[in-house]
């Protein structure tokens with residue numbers, strides 16, 4: 001408890017385990033930051049509080065976070081441009097993961113865009129808006145707003161492999177993918193991560209997480225706090241009250257305990273929430289807490 005209080009006061013990440021994303025050359029803190037919430041309402045347009053958004057990004061990096069998740073579709077471009085303005089030139093330790101495979105329409109929808117020429121353009125757009133010559137991690141986003149959908153990813157993933165061979169991408173991943181699509185991608189080229197919907201209340205990927213852990217591949221849950229409607233659960237609130245902390249801290253601590261290959265990218269547009277979430281990384285849950293929390297999504 002003393003340690004937790006100290007971390008709260010210092011606003012820094014507790015000495016957090018790292019995860020090797022690439023073959024030896026790309027290490028990130030397991031506790032990262034998801035930048036999607038920095039754009040305007042429903043991830044369209046600029047934020048109402050631009051200085052606040054820049055401050056959140058700087059606070060995340062100052063706290064010791066070395067993994068930021070983004071996409072040029074957020075805003076669109078807005079989130080990447082904020083990251084560049086706040087953090088460029090980037091620290092050597094900072095790694096930015098992005099996504100391609102989708103675009104935005106005038107209504108704020110997220111239509112798929114996975115034809116080879118669309119993917120090449122999205123990779124170029126990410127390089128430009130982030131101010132990079134090479135992207136550390138690019139996830140191919142599959143499925144649609146309803147979730148993963150079956151179907152071959154071979155053509156789209158093959159296009160990203162070509163861009164990797166051209167030196168524009170270091171590592172590949174897949175997102176919003178079925179277990180079959182993950183396996184199909186692995187049959188084409190190595191992947192370093194899978195980014196899918198998962199949190200205390202949505203546990204459909206439990207078998208996939210365990211398989212990836214055995215293979216040394218990171219699993220990066222999106223909506224780790226429940227997304228646009230943050231998690232609400234009597235059990236979560238009860239554990240948080242017992243621990244004297246916030247429910248969101250407990251939800252993140254549970255994810256870190258769930259499996260060693262889970263990397264966190266919680267999103268927030270608030271520096272206060274960022275600090276609250278960071279506190280979750282240092283929270284030590286008891287076996288009793290874990291049993292209670294495990295029951296939420298079962």
Ligand SMILES: NC(=O)c1ccc[n+]([C@@H]2O[C@H](COP(=O)([O-])OP(=O)(O)OC[C@H]3O[C@@H](n4cnc5c(N)ncnc54)[C@H](OP(=O)(O)O)[C@@H]3O)[C@@H](O)[C@H]2O)c1
Nearest residue numbers: 034035036069222223224225226227248266267268269273
């Ligand atoms: N691959 C994909 O298809 C996909 C889809 C969605 C998201 N993502 C990625 O996943 C990341 C995380 O997802 P997300 O940001 O949408 O959802 P999330 O991390 O589950 O939750 C974000 C929501 O929780 C709120 N929140 C954060 N910390 C809080 C706290 N301590 N107390 C109370 N509320 C808190 C935020 O509001 P405030 O801003 O007010 O804090 C925001 O409404 C995104 O940033 C994005 O990079 C990927």
